[in-house]
Amino acid sequence: MSAFADDLKHAARLCRRSPxxxxxxxxxxxxxxxxxxxxxxxVHQALVRSLxxxxxxxLVWMYNARTERDRAPFSVPDLDDYQRENSTLAGVAVxxxxxxxxxxxxxxxxxxxxxVGGNFFQLLGAQPLIGRxxxxxxxxxxxxxxxxxxxxxxxxxxxDPSIVGRDVLLNGAQYTVVGVLTPDFMFPFRxxxxxxxxxxATDPRRTDRGANFLRVVxxxxxxxxxxxxxxxxxxxxxxxxxxxxxEDARKTGVNLFPLHAEIVRDYAxxxxxxxxxxAVFLVIGCGNLANLMFVRSIARAREFALRxxxxxxxxxxxxxxxxxxxxxxxxxxxxGAILAAFGLSLWRVVEPANFPRxxxxxxxxxxxxxxxxVSLCVxxxxxIVPARAAIRSSGARAAGGTRTQTGTRRERAVRHAFVxxxxxxxxxxxTCMGLASQGLARLEEVDAGFTPAxxxxxxxxxxxxTYRDAAxxxxxxxxxRARFTSIGGIRAAGAVSLRPLSGLLSTMDVAFPxxxxxxxxxxxxxxxxxxxxxxxxAAGIRVLAGREFTAEDxxxxxxxxxxxxxxxxxxxxxATAIGRxxxxxxxxxxxxxxxxxxxxxxxxxGVDGSSTADLYVPLPQxxxxxxxxxxxxxxxxxxxxxxxxxxxxxxxxxxxSVDGDVAASNIQSLREVLDGSxxxxxxxxxxxxxxxxxxxxxxxxxxxxxxxxxASARQRELAIRAALGATRRELTTRxxxxxxxxxxxxxxxxxxxxxxxxxxxxxxxxxxxxLEPWPYALxxxxxxxxxxxxxxxxxxxAGSSDPSELLRLS
Numbered sequence: 001m002s003a004f005a006d007d008l009k010h011a012a013r014l015c016r017r018s019p020x021x022x023x024x025x026x027x028x029x030x031x032x033x034x035x036x037x038x039x040x041x042x043v044h045q046a047l048v049r050s051l052x053x054x055x056x057x058x059l060v061w062m063y064n065a066r067t068e069r070d071r072a073p074f075s076v077p078d079l080d081d082y083q084r085e086n087s088t089l090a091g092v093a094v095x096x097x098x099x100x101x102x103x104x105x106x107x108x109x110x111x112x113x114x115x116v117g118g119n120f121f122q123l124l125g126a127q128p129l130i131g132r133x134x135x136x137x138x139x140x141x142x143x144x145x146x147x148x149x150x151x152x153x154x155x156x157x158x159x160d161p162s163i164v165g166r167d168v169l170l171n172g173a174q175y176t177v178v179g180v181l182t183p184d185f186m187f188p189f190r191x192x193x194x195x196x197x198x199x200x201a202t203d204p205r206r207t208d209r210g211a212n213f214l215r216v217v218x219x220x221x222x223x224x225x226x227x228x229x230x231x232x233x234x235x236x237x238x239x240x241x242x243x244x245x246x247e248d249a250r251k252t253g254v255n256l257f258p259l260h261a262e263i264v265r266d267y268a269x270x271x272x273x274x275x276x277x278x279a280v281f282l283v284i285g286c287g288n289l290a291n292l293m294f295v296r297s298i299a300r301a302r303e304f305a306l307r308x309x310x311x312x313x314x315x316x317x318x319x320x321x322x323x324x325x326x327x328x329x330x331x332x333x334x335x336g337a338i339l340a341a342f343g344l345s346l347w348r349v350v351e352p353a354n355f356p357r358x359x360x361x362x363x364x365x366x367x368x369x370x371x372x373x374v375s376l377c378v379x380x381x382x383x384i385v386p387a388r389a390a391i392r393s394s395g396a397r398a399a400g401g402t403r404t405q406t407g408t409r410r411e412r413a414v415r416h417a418f419v420x421x422x423x424x425x426x427x428x429x430x431t432c433m434g435l436a437s438q439g440l441a442r443l444e445e446v447d448a449g450f451t452p453a454x455x456x457x458x459x460x461x462x463x464x465x466t467y468r469d470a471a472x473x474x475x476x477x478x479x480x481r482a483r484f485t486s487i488g489g490i491r492a493a494g495a496v497s498l499r500p501l502s503g504l505l506s507t508m509d510v511a512f513p514x515x516x517x518x519x520x521x522x523x524x525x526x527x528x529x530x531x532x533x534x535x536x537x538a539a540g541i542r543v544l545a546g547r548e549f550t551a552e553d554x555x556x557x558x559x560x561x562x563x564x565x566x567x568x569x570x571x572x573x574x575a576t577a578i579g580r581x582x583x584x585x586x587x588x589x590x591x592x593x594x595x596x597x598x599x600x601x602x603x604x605x606g607v608d609g610s611s612t613a614d615l616y617v618p619l620p621q622x623x624x625x626x627x628x629x630x631x632x633x634x635x636x637x638x639x640x641x642x643x644x645x646x647x648x649x650x651x652x653x654x655x656x657s658v659d660g661d662v663a664a665s666n667i668q669s670l671r672e673v674l675d676g677s678x679x680x681x682x683x684x685x686x687x688x689x690x691x692x693x694x695x696x697x698x699x700x701x702x703x704x705x706x707x708x709x710x711a712s713a714r715q716r717e718l719a720i721r722a723a724l725g726a727t728r729r730e731l732t733t734r735x736x737x738x739x740x741x742x743x744x745x746x747x748x749x750x751x752x753x754x755x756x757x758x759x760x761x762x763x764x765x766x767x768x769x770x771l772e773p774w775p776y777a778l779x780x781x782x783x784x785x786x787x788x789x790x791x792x793x794x795x796x797x798a799g800s801s802d803p804s805e806l807l808r809l810s
Contacts, residue, residue: 029332032285034339039278046356054125059259062216067250077209088229090219093120100170101663110461110665112191115198131164131179139197146175150183152193209247249520284425288702291418293382325382333375352680416742423746426699431754433692434775439766449602451540455670456644462631492639494535499635509585526615538637546597553618561593564614704790739791
């Protein structure tokens with residue numbers, strides 16, 4: 001122990017005598033480890049950490065596979081058949097979207113929740129934090145009970161444990177809170193803040209095989225694979241398709257996905273790309289320190305030879321280097337942990353609102369363990385190569401060896417290999433950053449189909465007991481629009497069932513009265529929207545032909561519709577859509593609707609998504625079956641003369657004045673909606689844009705440090721060459737050329753690696769080819785410029801020294 005303490009004191013003395021080396025080594029290592037720890041925390045919480053359920057690997061998200069999409073819900077009769085006939089599932093549990101107005105506790109608030117089967121929590125194997133979860137008896141008895149998510153319990157009730165047993169008003173009905181879930185619990189719908197029992201027994205759709213509204217989570221039997229379960233369920237699907245050719249014509253089978261992977265799938269690829277990038281960054285930072293330690297060991301050859309001549313064994317020298325490396329790596333790890341904590345604080349400011357487990361992301365035990373493990377790996381890497389060189393040189397060199405040596409040929413090759421590896425990693429990151437930045441820039445230029453400037457959006461939820469039908473919703477719509485448009489500064493206002501970029505799906509089968517009915521599996525569909533008068537003007541959606549809805553489009557007037565450009569081009573190619581007739585098909589075709597307008601395509605699911613065939617009908621003419629859905633969620637858009645956020649409080653007050661029980665939520669400008677749709681994308685690209693330049697700077701600093709050592713070690717050689725007639729320019733050029741060789745090799749390797757890695761960027765390459773030349777060229781030029789500058793400065797300084805002075809000193 002005393003020998004170790006002596007080695008530690010010696011390491012500290014060496015660091016104090018070399019403050020420049022210490023600052024650079026610890027600083028670069030802290031940045032690399034801190035960045036890696038930050039990204040590890042995000043990846044671990046969102047993607048790696050298992051769900052807090054019993055045997056989570058056996059849980060799957062079960063989807064109905066259809067001809068037009070691979071992730072669709074089930075109808076009640078179909079799901080009953082799957083449950084009864086399968087031989088591979090241990091159980092299934094249903095859940096559906098659900099939202100509620102929370103009233104009676106301050107202003108009305110819209111709460112996103114979910115209805116779940118009574119066996120939902122038992123199937124998952126989830127335990128509550130306090131109270132209990134929902135039980136099968138709750139569903140059987142249609143009990144009005146609720147379980148709260150931990151975040152909602154914290155935000156609205158201040159973690160008050162007495163909430164269990166108390167009643168809350170949801171949609172005007174009393175629900176008793178029976179439990180609170182643990183902080184790490186994740187609903188399949190990540191935004192859900194509470195759960196209540198599903199009401200299948202009283203649902204009017206329970207006997208309709210064509211009414212697909214149930215989401216399903218299932219548990220596989222022990223030893224059953226996803227493929228085996230899919231084959232079992234697909235066989236049932238084929239039988240149902242034959243038995244019910246009308247209702248199940250487009251239902252082709254069942255798709256199963258691991259539950260955890262499905263919940264976080266919208267962030268999985270981006271986070272893994274980011275983790276790979278920070279791993280390369282970490283290698284660059286560690287390579288920097290390893291090269292510096294290696295160079296220092298070459299410079300200390302005389303010291304090691306003296307130790308060996310005094311009887312010190314090779315392992316003793318290796319132990320001293322290991323302690324020195326561990327000392328530096330330990331300080332770098334501490335600095336990295338501090339930087340990671342600071343970085344997490346910044347991340348909470350810019351993180352996307354729907355990031356998985358955002359409340360649980362912290363510098364926890366797993367992150368600190370990762371930091372310690374990385375620091376130990378750095379210490380090991382920074383010990384092995386220098387120690388081998390030191391032991392070899394201590395046995396081969398005399399204590400009076402020259403100070404001007406730069407090491408053996410093998411040692412120079414190792415030193416250059418470190419530089420080449422750093423250069424390759426920097427080029428790889430710079431190229432991927434350039435490609436991803438180009439993709440983001442092109443994504444930001446996409447026309448979303450609406451005008452985001454000067455528009456405010458908000459979601460309203462109407463109490464279902466008051467607004468039961470289209471007529472009552474229409475009266476509220478008329479009253480609210482009149483109040484909005486009477487306010488100075490508001491130019492237009494209108495409502496729509498689903499706001500652009502909401503990500504919510506609502507489709508309808510459509511038919512055309514002038515055409516024969518197609519086969520059941522070829523019935524066309526449209527993305528269905530219900531809009532009020534003034535909506536298209538308020539949202540800034542361009543009317544390409546015809547007109548938009550007006551106040552004259554009432555329930556008793558001519559049935560009308562508006563279609564998107566894609567809908568018109570698909571069903572009336574090369575002809576005008578104005579004046580044509582279209583029908584929506586539920587149990588039977590509706591009355592024909594005359595197309596009175598064609599509007600621009602609107603991005604409904606994502607800015608990077610393809611155009612959809614949209615069909616709009618006036619709010620007063622909505623199908624009766626849609627009234628409960630519209631009451632539960634309707635979006636209003638208000639177009640203003642100035643900054644729309646200045647009107648947020650005023651529009652909320654107007655809503656409350658029209659009906660105090662209506663909950664207003666998600667009040668944000670359309671610009672914020674648009675930015676929010678790519679927030680996750682942008683945040684990850686920005687992190688990549690930070691890592692790549694930092695990696696280049698670390699590489700440049702490493703090249704500069706190694707070049708400075710080489711120039712210092714070659715003083716005698718340079719003096720002799722100068723004495724023999726070499727000019728300063730020739731000496732400088734020679735030294736720069738030697739230091740640039742490993743950089744050129746690294747550049748070639750990095751460009752080749754970029755060609756292989758670029759396609760893996762996937763979605764980040766929006767409308768960008770993985771082989772687009774400019775990012776590669778800019779990465780190469782950047783590295784060459786940085787490398788040339790870093791090697792030129794010490795070479796110029798050494799080449800301009802006085803030869804006689806150098807010979808005297810040497």
